[in-house]
Amino acid sequence: MANIVQFENVGLRYGTGPETLSDVSFTLQSGAFYFLTGASGAGKTSLLKLLYLAQRPSRGIVRLFGEDAGTLPRTRLPGFRRRIGVVFQDFRLVPHLSAYDNIALPLRVAGVSESDVEAPVREMLAWVGLTDRGRAKPPTLSGGEQQRVAIARAVIGRPEVLVADEPTGNVDPDMAERLLHLFDSLNRLGTTVIVATHDFHLLNRIPNAHMMRLEKGRLGDPMGTLRNPPGAA
Known part of the structure; x- marks a missing residue:
């Protein structure tokens, strides 16, 4: 599978405050399903903002669809954003x-x-x-x-990437299961799905999903902590 997202030593800070994300590096593959986990305040929403181009990194490189998102001219941003559902x-x-x-x-x-x-x-x-x-x-x-x-x-625009920020946080467990089934169905059609959640009960509901864990703005290891990494038996 081709790489659809690449983060290389990405850092993000708001204003003059401390970094919210530090030295974040990982690769997401086209057509895969990912969970982004971590405690409240770990930086999950900030990382997703970089993914859907609501924020640019303070340092490092974010590549989307093979291009450096940090150097994209503003005239090309709308076209890129239409390829990403949020x-x-x-x-x-x-x-x-x-x-x-x-x-x-x-x-x-x-x-x-x-x-x-x-x-x-x-x-x-x-x-x-x-x-x-x-x-x-x-x-x-x-x-x-x-x-x-x-x-x-x-998803109505058939995005190549779907980003969901705590999509089950405001619903009961039965509805959470149903929403996750919708994401899984979309993923089976070829969309790369990234779901940020702190609900660890959901992580085993998608057997082939990979997991990345954020802790205080850093991934669990330099390439993220992946469960069932691509290519594994």
Whole structure:
């Protein structure tokens, strides 16, 4: 499998404070499933921000799709971001839009004609089990339903990489299992999936997943602590 993400001695600091991430190096392979674990405050969200280009490193190199993300001109950033789906911890749904319109938003922003929007949105609603909730607005949806809308919105553009920040943190265990099944299904279609979580009970739910563990802004070893590393029997 080809490398889709590479971090080389990456450091990140906000302002003049201490580094949030220090000397982080790892490689993610296309089509694999990864868990990013660590205690609250370990730097998981900061690392994900580098992955989906919301933040640039203070030092080191972040390569995405074979290119140095730190030197990309701003004019190319939108195209790169469309290749990355993001499920935020706080959902970030537009409250006055229906579930249907929230899911359709990335397609409309990308300029997809309205005649080509309905079919994929309906497909996504069915995929996340919300066929009958398309007209509902986020304030009327449960936490689990909102999370599923957020997942559908993140993947409707068929991203090459899906990044999810604590996606099961606001749902009950049964819903957590269901959400994880959705990520696994997407991964089986070829998308590289990175799920940040502090819920260690989830780690064995995806048999072929790899694990990276952050501790105080550093990975467990220079290339991350991987369970079932690629190529292992």
